[in-house]
Amino acid sequence: QKEVEQNSGPLSVPEGAIASLNCTYSDRGSQSFFWYRQYSGKSPELIMSIYSNGDKEDGRFTAQLNKASQYVSLLIRDSQPSDSATYLCAVKDAGGTSYGKLTFGQGTILTVHP
Amino acid sequence: DAGVIQSPRHEVTEMGQEVTLRCKPISGHNSLFWYRQTMMRGLELLIYFNNNVPIDDSGMPEDRFSAKMPNASFSTLKIQPSEPRDSAVYFCASSSIARNEQFFGPGTRLTVL
Secondary structure, three states, X not given: OOOEEEOOOOEEEEOOOOEEEEEEEOOXXXXXXXXXXXXXXXXXXXXXXEOOOEEEXXXXXXXXXXXXXXXXXXXXXXXXXXXXXXXXXXXXXXXXXXXXXEXXXXXXXXXXXX | OXXXXXXXXXXXXXXXXXXXXXXXXXOOOOEEEEEEEEOOOEEEEEEEEEOOEEEEOOOXXXXXXXXXXXXXXXXXXXXXXXXXXXXXXXXXXXXXXXOOOXXXXXXXXXXEO
């Protein structure tokens, strides 16, 4: 059973702070990792993808990947109230026949307060 | 570019009725996924297709659920007969094999009374 684990939160940070969201996964062969943001009542929206060890930056977002530790994180710098949402970590199943199947974590609720 | 299109956006029906949810994937994508989301169980993968062929339907809860993809631009998820415990938001997502990034439609909120 492939698993993706996230702290459900809620994670509360003040406006302007750095929010750190963490995710661990069980499938050691996984090669592709994604972060989705889901506002209440809306569909998941892809915000970051990462495939190699290290950091990947996109605006205020930085994804970090450590395959040896089977750990993925998302940092949000200068957090804004509009960042308040549920953040879902997703991991592509290893194996050539998975056809892009993703395993999702339960999500971390982030609240940014003014 | 148009994203994933789902219809209807909201569906309210009575127990025992047939429900059909529809999805149009992003043009050029060759993988399509049906998910169900509830507060209790989170986001669950029901079934997915590659090049219109069902690959894995192990997430379909029971025989009352069926899904088809007759061509590259259309898929349906049918529940017959529906039950109150089927009430949830149903999402369709599509991706290309090359990128594996899944893009979600707006979802269908189903309420079974």
